[in-house]
Amino acid sequence: MMKNDIIIRAEGLGYTYLDEGERRGDEIPALSGVTLSVRRGEYLAVLGHNGSGKSTLAKLLNLILTPTEGKLYIDGVDVSSGELSEDEVFSIRKKVGMVFQNPDNQLVATVVEEDVAFGPENLGLPREEIRARVDGALSLVGMTEYARHAPHKLSGGQKQRVAIAGIIAMRPEVIIFDESTAMLDPLGRRDLLDIMDRLCRDEGITVINITHYMDEAALADRVIVINDGETVLDGTPKEVFSEVDRLHAIGLEAPQGREILHLIGGRGIKVDKAALTEEECIAVLYELISRGNINE
Amino acid sequence: MISDITLGQFFPGSSVIHKLDPRMKLILSVLFIAMVFVANNTAAFILLTVFTVVLVLLSKISLATVLRGVKPIILILVFTAFLNVFLTGGEGEPLWSFYFLKIYEIGIYRAVFMALRVIILIVGTSILLTYTTSPIALTDGIEALLSPLKRIGVPVHSFAMMMSIALRFIPTLVEETDKIMNAQKSRGADFSSGGLVKRAKALIPLLVPLFVSAFKRADELAVAMECRCYRGDKNRTKLVKLTYRARDFLTLIVFVLALVGIILECNIPSGALGTGAFLEFLFYRV
Incomplete structure (x- = not known):
């Protein structure tokens, strides 16, 4: 079976909003000239602070918005023309699932398993298939015991896991997480990141995590930094976060350990720029101290 | 305080009532509403109250929850009961009078019946529908029952x-x-x-x-x-595929019998005397 290696490709992708508020009719560019490609099975993080255009990118990838410039290909299909038939849109959305920020506003049903079944039901699958997918998806996110619960009684993290199950049950090739951890407590966040990791490694699903948390981005295979609607950096976490000065220039920070090492490096002491995770940074610091390079 | 409103809230469970087919529950609710509005004498209301209590017990939903659902309308109940007591004119001697205010026996009956009617209506329909039926099942039920209307373009x-x-x-x-x-x-x-x-x-x-x-x-x-x-x-x-089971038809029979019973009870003059007369009437007819 021949399979295209690139699942999402954007060329000079741009989107301009029309202001409907005070300055009616004004054009507000949210995204301009984004070029990127996402490989099948990749774990990608899209990093940017609020208003950088990363949410607009998510909406473009799911055909909620139609790009005003550039080209966007999803699984080889040009979706930027804005002239897709309903069935074409349907088949794209089947491939690209999306988990949003607010867990409450994406749950449709009042029983967990019925909510998970919503997507597969829309796909018109036979009953037994829906049943199997719902059970599989719930066990994948560890919510099997809550199958008959009411979602509004679950915690934020649990709701978000249900929302993910609802997407998994549709068996998409790509799952986009649009700031999905932003409203969760630290524990819920860690669970969710765990699930993202598993989805990518074990299930072979392409994961795109759109976030403004540096430590989340550091977990991905590849990080794309977006600022003012343009891609600024694109590379592995180690490459991206070694550019601490450039990150600072656009109002972002590297993960904490990396920041500390950067400060030390700024004092003329040679430090390993590749250290990224907490453990690696601690190891580097330990070595520096034991070598007597830092005294205070 | 505000979170006490339980109307429209589903309590998952696995009682007999929970397991009924949502389409059947909708039909049963219509029958139940008919019963509530047909009932107009003591015997009928006793039967209706017992019927509702049995429903509540079968649903295994706590009584406190059920009563909480009634709480928001207590003010309206008291108000209508008050109007009924004082504004119902009757024949013969009033039970109590003070200038233009007169209380007749029939007024008290009406006040009690009206209050009971509203309470039973709310408790019964929420037990049958909202408390025990997941909204999606409810939706499926409504959709299935109304689907003939699709042919004439109703969305x-x-x-x-x-x-x-x-x-x-x-x-x-x-x-x-x-x-x-x-x-x-x-x-x-x-x-x-x-x-x-x-x-x-x-x-x-x-x-x-x-x-x-x-x-x-x-x-x-x-x-x-x-x-x-x-x-x-x-x-x-x-x-979830909707399928009628034996229990659905059994419940339907019980509801239809109860409705017929109440209709008969409320249409004979001696009905107000109680179930005794009602049974007498039944046997007389048979």
Whole structure:
């Protein structure tokens, strides 16, 4: 079976909003000239602070918005023309699932398993298939015991896991997480990141995590930094976060350990720029101290 | 206080009532409502009350929960009962009179019956429908029952979907109202003192953010649903298949018998005497 290696490709992708508020009719560019490609099975993080255009990118990838410039290909299909038939849109959305920020506003049903079944039901699958997918998806996110619960009684993290199950049950090739951890407590966040990791490694699903948390981005295979609607950096976490000065220039920070090492490096002491995770940074610091390079 | 409103809230469970087919439950509810409105004498109301209590017990939903659902309408009940007691004119000697105020026996009966009727109506239908039927099952039921109307162009599916979403978001919006109220109380807003006008005015700063957020939620939900490939009932399947079982028909028979019983009871002159006369009547007819 021949399979295209690139699942999402954007060329000079741009989107301009029309202001409907005070300055009616004004054009507000949210995204301009984004070029990127996402490989099948990749774990990608899209990093940017609020208003950088990363949410607009998510909406473009799911055909909620139609790009005003550039080209966007999803699984080889040009979706930027804005002239897709309903069935074409349907088949794209089947491939690209999306988990949003607010867990409450994406749950449709009042029983967990019925909510998970919503997507597969829309796909018109036979009953037994829906049943199997719902059970599989719930066990994948560890919510099997809550199958008959009411979602509004679950915690934020649990709701978000249900929302993910609802997407998994549709068996998409790509799952986009649009700031999905932003409203969760630290524990819920860690669970969710765990699930993202598993989805990518074990299930072979392409994961795109759109976030403004540096430590989340550091977990991905590849990080794309977006600022003012343009891609600024694109590379592995180690490459991206070694550019601490450039990150600072656009109002972002590297993960904490990396920041500390950067400060030390700024004092003329040679430090390993590749250290990224907490453990690696601690190891580097330990070595520096034991070598007597830092005294205070 | 505000979260006490349980109307439109589903309590998952596995009781007999929970297991009934949602379509059948809708039919049963219609029969039940008919019973409530046909009933107009003591015996019928006793039968109806017993019937409702049995329903509550079968559903295994706690009595406290059921009564909480009635709480919000107590004021209306008291008010209508009051009007019924004082404004019902009767024949013969009034039981009590004070200038133009007169209380007749029939007025008291009417007040009690009216209050009972409303309470039984609310308790019965919420036990049959909202408490024991998941809104999606309810929607499926409504959709299935009304689907013949699709032929003449009625958007039955959209309608059912709207309803189920409304039901889904009631607890969420109630929670949110509570949050906004607390936020405003902490800044000195006063919702509980002053006259009616003042209190109503105090609600405006509560309703505005509530509406704004409801619209925002609606927008996000619509996007989320679209992303999950929702496109109306076009080529849509269901996780739960509705099938009538023996218990559905048995319950239907019980309800029909009860309705027939109440109709007969309330249409014979001696009915008011009680079930004894009612049974006598039945046997006489047979």
